[in-house]
Amino acid sequence: MKTSVILNQENLGSVLSNVKAPTYDRDKVTTSIVHIGVGNFHRSHEAYYTNELMEHFGVLDCGICGIGLLDYDRKIYNILKDQDGLYTLMIKELDGTYTAKVIGSIVEFIFAPENPFAVIEKIAHPDIKIVSLTITEGGYNLNEATGKFDFSNPVIIEDMKNPMSPKSVFGYLTQALKLRMERGVGGITIQSCDNIQGNGDVAKKALTNYVKEAAPELLSWIEENVSFPNAMVDRITPVTVAADKEILKEEFLIEDQWPVVCEPFIQWVIEDDFKAGRPAWEKVGAQFVENVVPFENMKLRLLNAGHSLLGMLGALHGYNTIDEAANDPDFEQFLKDFMDVEVTPTLGDLGDINLDKYKKSLIDRFQNIYIKDLISRICLESSAKIPIFLLPTLKQQLRNDGEITRAAFVVAAWCKYNDGVDENGNTYEIKDAMSDTLIRAAALSHKDPIAFLKIEAVFGELVNNKRFVETFTNTLNMLRINSVKLCVQKINSSSTSV
Template sequence: MKTSIALNQENLSKLPANVKVPSYNRDQVKTSIVHIGVGNFHRSHEAYYTNELMERYGVLDCGICGIGLLDYDRRIYNILKDQDGLYTLVIKELDGSLNARVIGSIVEFIFAPENPIAVIEKMANPDIKIISLTITEGGYNLNEGTGEFDFSNPVIVEDMKNPMSPKTVFGYLAQALKLRMQRGTGGCTIQSCDNIQGNGDVAKKSLLNYVEKAEPELMGWIEENVSFPNAMVDRITPVTVATDIANLQEEFLLDDQWPVVCEPFIQWVIEDDFKAGRPAWEKVGAQFVENVVPFENMKLRLLNAGHSVLGMLGALHGYKTIDEAARDEDFKTFLRAFMDAEASATLGNLGDIDLEKYKDSLIARFQNIYIKDLISRICLESSAKFPIFVLPTIKAQLKTGGSFARAAFVVAAWCRYNDGQDENGNTYPIEDAMSNELIRAAALSHQNPVRFLEIEQIFGDLAKNKTFVDAFLTSLNMLRTKKVKDCVKELNTKLG
């Protein structure tokens, strides 16, 4: 049996021919991007696009410096340090074949808790043109109900008191931008890569809210010198599991401590608003547009909402992966009807986008049996996801008198999910920043069913809308008295 080869720069030339490795000289790469939040998605998306630009066109002035802000990031920091910033991206094709390539675009990494000043200085360096973010939906510190910046957050309070030892992205950005202003080194672009509608606008709002209190003299300079383009990002990237590491060792003789697996589909649509220039990502498939709204609405309300639909229904039934739920004919029928009759009606004019083809592709992507996207991953932090992915469809349909019965059923399924037990008696953890409130509200909803909707931070004033409340109560009663499959079959028949 052949021994697998540890991934690092020195060993690249020793890897088997079926592993694609960087052909460019990584020693010549110049860093111009700082990325905060080096998780699996960044490594399957922005870092992948950047690697492709280096590999195919020899563009070496767009290297990435990763930043780990949280103690949780220590593991990825240590692994990438050990592997010279290299990692393997394994694309799981629809036919089951694996396409492995080593990505070399991350050439630096700083672990912020160990050296906050180094992070601030790096972000303030005039060579840095873009500071990109994947900090998750909840990382922007906005109250889901009011949309306002949460100054009561203890880490925000701490950053205000100790500006040179920040804990949050806003604390770091404020100090770095302050140095850029004081040194006259010019502005930059802050590029959100998170699944949030108007992610650039959200990043700008959160940062300016923080800066207005923490460093008010920065406000005008940021408005003039920093851009926040909106973008739509898309690539299903599940959690890396032990079998992914083992498969890489067995099939490719490659020992990578934290590879990334993903689907073949990839999309990145970006508003072309960059203050200090940008890589020519369009050469490797990114789209630059004037207005990203139609693209992001389509993605958030169909793909991301579709994930939540399958996640909640699948979790209650006892499925473990998204492909299992998507291959269930009853759930698939329900999902497609949700897309066709409810979500699609809220999207407006999509120009020359073939919406039917896009929805067909989503179903096929969800059904990819080789991705094995965990339902537990899809369901975590749902308090940050539902207001972005599902509730906009409900609110839009309420305004126009359109159908929202399936979306209401999914909200009821979320309430039932927070009981913490599927219909087979198996328990699961509620992994959510608002888990205590969600679990309590779900428990109280057994006596007062509307109690779940009274979480104002999530639902706003929806609890006061009788039309929606009636639909939610009908669905919750169904879910508390019948199996989820029986409920879905009944709705599929009733709603057509």
């Protein structure tokens, strides 16, 4: 009887034949990509594409050096160090079976708190062509309402005082780019892989705002030598749970301390604007386009907003996973109507994209009973998500005098969610950088319904829009006296505003 093997480079040849493992020589891989924020999504997406390029086309000059900036990153750093950068991607097929693939594209990892100078030197190295980012929506340090860089952030204040011992991504990038400028190393691309509309533009705005104060002499060099392509990224990647590791050990005989589980679907649409060249990711399915905006709008306003919708409604009802909420007939109809009636009119000309087919695929993906994406994961840091995923639809519909009932209801559900208890009396933690503000505003909304809308950093001027305030107030009042299911049923049965 075969025994399981501990995943590392030495044992790679011992994995079962039904596990796809790198056949390329990892010793010959050279690093040209630095990635900041090595989480599950990066490992299911960019690192996966890069591994496929190495495996199927023998391109070995696009290795990835992972960077962990936060103390929280110590765990993934230690695990990948133990496993020589290897990890298992467990692709959960629609029939519930797994396809296991060992990914080998991460060939270096630096834990910044232990060695900040190594990070700066790595980004400044002539071989590095791309610095990619998955630092979450809130990681760009921009006030959602004003769009301004938040210089009051204690981490930013510290970086301004001690520039050679940075803590923030902007502090590290600034010092590394200064070295590239001083050494005449040449240009580089900063590539956001976060779920933000115009993510490249956002990355540029955040960095240049920081540089204006921290190193103004660097601004003109950045303008000439650094590109920030926008991109749309997509692959549902839930939190890894203990059961996933057990299945990997029992069915595939691999002991992996932190495998990654994801759905089969994957998409990456990127503006082809790279200052120092790039991997030929198009050979393995990425799309390079001149304008990514239509793809961004479609994905953020349908998939990501759909996730938030199901998360908020599902959390109030007491569901634990997205598939439970998506397979609820009432919530499914509400989601379909939200997509068709409120989002679709805001998307404009999508060219050859079959929008009906895309929306149908989203429902199928949400309803995949084998993914078990936790509602708690979808709801965390909603103060950074809702303004990006949902509010653009709401604002555009207000400008066009379009339907807003469902979007407003989701905002009301988010308000009620911040009470911290579902309809069955079960409590949950509000995990959000703005949790104190959200919880206080939600509490005040019991007496003053618009108290929640007065959170300027989230809603900006929306509190002054009479139609939105009225719709929000009506739906919140309805939620306060009825179950979320009953409210949804009422909205589903009517094609007009509440």
